[in-house]
Amino acid sequence: MYAREIEADLTEVLVTEAQIQEKLAELARRIEADYEGREILLVGVLKGAVMVMADLARELRPHVRTDWMAVSSYGAGTESSGVVRILKDLDTDLTGRHVLIVEDIIDSGLTLSWLLANLKSRGTASVEICALLRKPDAARVDVTVKYLGFDIPNQFVVGYGLDYAERYRNLRDVAILAPHIYS
Numbered sequence: 001m002y003a004r005e006i007e008a009d010l011t012e013v014l015v016t017e018a019q020i021q022e023k024l025a026e027l028a029r030r031i032e033a034d035y036e037g038r039e040i041l042l043v044g045v046l047k048g049a050v051m052v053m054a055d056l057a058r059e060l061r062p063h064v065r066t067d068w069m070a071v072s073s074y075g076a077g078t079e080s081s082g083v084v085r086i087l088k089d090l091d092t093d094l095t096g097r098h099v100l101i102v103e104d105i106i107d108s109g110l111t112l113s114w115l116l117a118n119l120k121s122r123g124t125a126s127v128e129i130c131a132l133l134r135k136p137d138a139a140r141v142d143v144t145v146k147y148l149g150f151d152i153p154n155q156f157v158v159g160y161g162l163d164y165a166e167r168y169r170n171l172r173d174v175a176i177l178a179p180h181i182y183s
């Protein structure tokens with residue numbers, strides 16, 4: 001399915017392209033019903049959320065606006081520290097807007113918990129979260145995700161926007177990265 005050198009890097013496909021599309025359609029119908037008559041501003045978190053944003057936005061039938069933020073977690077190693085730096089801020093004034101944050105994955109929850117507080121402080125009418133994936137066993141803070149795709153085991157995954165060292169984002173499925181790649 002993927003090039004042989006990519007297949008060798010993956011342990012298993014966790015969520016298939018078809019499962020992702022089916023779930024996004026289901027979430028889109030809920031979002032449309034919940035926001036009826038109110039315009040949503042979808043805020044995508046670069047770069048991982050690019051694929052979710054592209055597919056979710058096209059699944060939504062009413063007008064939506066889209067904007068992007070890039071953030072990075074400070075701190076040593078691969079673990080999120082909770083101290084977040086804005087690398088690219090929104091172009092949109094959030095006053096009175098209904099913001100729906102679009103994320104690829106919630107791991108510790110530290111990044112989203114910071115982002116939620118940051119966006120709420122800008123005069124928004126509402127802020128909710130849509131995340132494709134969540135690792136419940138990695139949670140360090142409680143983040144309420146109104147629109148969730150899939151709970152997954154606490155393993156490093158790639159594909160559908162998720163990377164390891166900027167690779168694998170172009171895979172159509174979400175797959176577990178073989179530990180020999182990163183250890």
Ligand code: XMP
Nearest residue numbers: 080106107108109110111155156157162163
């Ligand atoms: P926290 O821990 O703050 O971090 O919830 C969420 C961010 O960490 C990245 N992340 C991953 N990226 N595969 C990835 O490619 C993973 O399994 C993974 N877990 C966490 C991701 O950037 C996410 O936004």
Ligand code: MG
Nearest residue numbers: 045048049104
């Ligand atoms: Mg991300």
